[in-house]
Amino acid sequence: MTDGTQAQIRQIVDSNDVVLFMKGIHAAPMCGFSSTVVQILDHLGVPFKDVNVLADASVRQGIKDFSNWPTIPQLYVKGEFVGGCDIVREMFEAGELRGFLTQKGVLETA
Secondary structure, eight states: OOHHHHHHHHHHHHHOSEEEEESEETTEESSHHHHHHHHHHHHHTOOOEEEEGGGOHHHHHHHHHHHTOOSSOEEEETTEEEEOHHHHHHHHHTTHHHHHHHHTTSSOOO
16 A cells, blocks of 8 residues: 555545445445445435445555554545444444434534
8 A cells, every 4th residue: 555545545535524435336335334334324315425445456455554444334424434334334223323423514403
């Protein structure tokens, strides 16, 4: 992984309120975990930037190094690493994700 890849990832994370590094794209997730997170975000009505890690091996490894998190998908909100599929699903099921996204200003209050 290069410093350029890290800079590219930092720029993506910093310039988008919600970013999902995933396998595939929003319209066509390429794994069940990515699909689950897309479905949760869509259900909540959260617009997000999708980054297909399958399109670039350096980004695929780079995001793991960037977050120090071994799996994909990875969700970032306002520059903060939230977690992968299990964490996002648990937050959603516990009713915490909506509040978190509202607090961060990326979701309107209901």
